[in-house]
Amino acid sequence: MTETYLPPRQQPRQPPVPPWTYPAPSYLPPEPPKPKRRLGRGAVALVAAATIAAAGVGGTVGALVAGDDGAAAPTASATTTSDTKAxxxxxIVDKVKNSVVQVNVRTANAEGLGSGVIIDASGRILTNNHVVSAAEELTVTLADGRTVPASVVGTDPSTDLAVIQARGVSGLTPAKFGDSDAVHVGDEVIAIGSPGGLQGTVTTGIVSALDREVNVAGEEQRQSPFPQARSGGGSTVTYHAIQTDASINQGNSGGPLFNSAGEVIGVNSAIYSPVSGPDGSAGSVGIGFAIPSNDAQQVIDKL
Known part of the structure; x- marks a missing residue:
């Protein structure tokens, strides 16, 4: 289901900067394509605002490419070597793409979508709680284009995670989960999801920070993550996230963040966006957050 980050109803007194956006589900009507840019039919589908995906769209993974030290070689026999490779x-995408799905959500009067990752061959799928929490009808579109019905197995609103079950399927390709405690700042990452309804979109980037505390209002509150700006009842979602410079956009929520070995090391779930539209829509500015895979595995076991 689509994910959107609703703008805070109150602005924090200090500092006067926009808070992290929470991918609270919202269903937006389709918008016409912008001039000089053609989008596929699915691109203008109602998409949940800013989810966290984790990598620069189409970006080259240049951070680990060794560069020339700039020294001029005095002879033709001098060579430059590198201990790192791109x-x-x-x-990696060929290896993992079949484990990523699009999650489609319908309510009484709206539709939305998000992303998810297959965790076993029988069709259990991990996604964000905010993607499926309001669903009255749930389907999953697999990487091969099939759309099948699904149901919610369990949710954990406190960590913004949920497990759903695709029905009538078997022999699916589950993703391999990696150790998020072994992640380092500067590691290259890959995200696959359905931003803007464009299923199977691949983005790349690096881990820009670790153990970043993210506080967002729960589904009943959906206001500013700053304590002094909150009002009313409702739970609060708090977790220590992997921060990435990923290009994450509407529809990426619940999708996987892979490491360079093709292992899931995070679940994209939120972004920081200094500007949001009147309808709560927001776009990536290169600061995204993913729930660590080790935390996700604990929730999977519990659910």
Whole structure:
């Protein structure tokens, strides 16, 4: 289901900057394509605002490519060597793309979508709680284009995670989960999801920070993550996230963040956006947050 980050109803007194956006589900009507840019039919589908996806769209993974030290070689026999090599993104994507799905949500008067990752061959799928929490009808679109019905197995609103079950399927390709405690700042990451309804979109980037505390209002509150700006009842979602410079956009919520070995090390769930539209829509500015895979595995076991 689509994810959107609703703008805070109150602005924090200090500092006067916009808070992290929470991917609270919202269903937006389709918008016409912008001039000089053609989008596929699914691109203008109602998409949940800013989810966290984790990597620069189409970005090259240049952070680990060794560069020339700039010294001029005095003879033709001098050579430059490197101990690092670029990550082969295309190979990793070929390996993991079938484990990523699009989650489609329908309510009484709206539709939305998000992303998810397959965790076993029988069709259990991990996604964000905010993607499916308001669903009255739930389906999943697999990487091969099939759309099948699904149901919610369990949710954990406190960590913004949920497990759903795709029905009538078998032999699916589950993702391999990695150790998020072994992640380092500067590691290259790959995200696959359905931003703007464009299923199977691949983005790349790096881990820009670790153990970043993210506080967002729960579904009953959906206001500013700053304590002094909150009002009313409702739960609060708090977790220590992997921060990435990923290009994350509406529809990426619940999708996986892969490391360079093709292992899931995070679940994209929120972004920081200094500007949001009147309808709560927001876009990536290169600061995204993913729930660590080790935390997600604990929730999976519990659910």
């Amino acid at each position: 990550v082969d993104v295309s190979s």
